[in-house]
Amino acid sequence: MTAHLPLPACCPDLTLHWPLPETLSGVVLISGSFDPQQLAPSDWSLCNIEPPASIQRSVAKRQAEFLAGRLCARQALQQLDRRLYVPAIGEDRAPVWPADVCGSITHSTGWAAAIVAPRTHWRGLGLDAESLLSHERASRLAGEILTADELARLQQLPEEQLALCVTLTFSIKEALFKALYPLVGKRFYFEDAQVLDWSIDGRVRLGLLCDLSEQWQHGAVLQGQFCLHDDHLLSLVAVAA
Numbered sequence: 001m002t003a004h005l006p007l008p009a010c011c012p013d014l015t016l017h018w019p020l021p022e023t024l025s026g027v028v029l030i031s032g033s034f035d036p037q038q039l040a041p042s043d044w045s046l047c048n049i050e051p052p053a054s055i056q057r058s059v060a061k062r063q064a065e066f067l068a069g070r071l072c073a074r075q076a077l078q079q080l081d082r083r084l085y086v087p088a089i090g091e092d093r094a095p096v097w098p099a100d101v102c103g104s105i106t107h108s109t110g111w112a113a114a115i116v117a118p119r120t121h122w123r124g125l126g127l128d129a130e131s132l133l134s135h136e137r138a139s140r141l142a143g144e145i146l147t148a149d150e151l152a153r154l155q156q157l158p159e160e161q162l163a164l165c166v167t168l169t170f171s172i173k174e175a176l177f178k179a180l181y182p183l184v185g186k187r188f189y190f191e192d193a194q195v196l197d198w199s200i201d202g203r204v205r206l207g208l209l210c211d212l213s214e215q216w217q218h219g220a221v222l223q224g225q226f227c228l229h230d231d232h233l234l235s236l237v238a239v240a241a
Helices: 043-047 060-081 135-145 148-154 159-184
Strands: 028-033 101-108 111-118 122-131 193-198 203-208 221-229 232-240
Touching: 028 060, 043 060, 060 101, 060 111, 101 159, 111 122, 111 232, 122 159, 135 148, 135 159, 148 159, 148 193, 159 193, 159 203, 159 221, 159 232
Parallel strands: 101 122
Antiparallel strands: 028 111, 101 111, 122 232, 193 203, 203 221, 221 232
């Protein structure tokens, strides 16, 4: 699907699709490629999007990421219920969504996406995209990203799945944070959750290792999903209403 609103040369096409293995009712996902080298100062006025001061001061790569992510978010909301809305940046740096909508924005190298849904269906959505790590980089980062239990399970995997497992663990925990932070208002980190198990068909189970709220306590289990999309790994955690 091509957006009806003007799009800049740095992000010329937006697509409505669902690359993840399990479809979710009422959820809209929009993505698009972007090229920071094509970013022009006039793109902001063309798209009728006002960049925050912090973005105006940033490098072209960060500006293009922000613009592409907001274009995806605006198109997703328009697809959802025809409203025209661009999420601002909150004091905590998270996107500010309409009160009746939950959503998430992500970007990786040259690619951005946004996901939205009505709160009558979903309380929290966390979407994350990461470039797939090389085997060498994954080996170096495993000790920083994985818990002791996750590292033990990593040793039992076939060698060719190491990079995928480490990338997935990083990405799905980012998605978990995006899904839960708006609900609990409390920051947590890689060591505060762990992947309990995952399957090559894109299913993931996560467990909390800390208390975040009365509902979300140590031992709570959440479901996630992931897919490989071009050279990115896309992860999603959704909390039902």
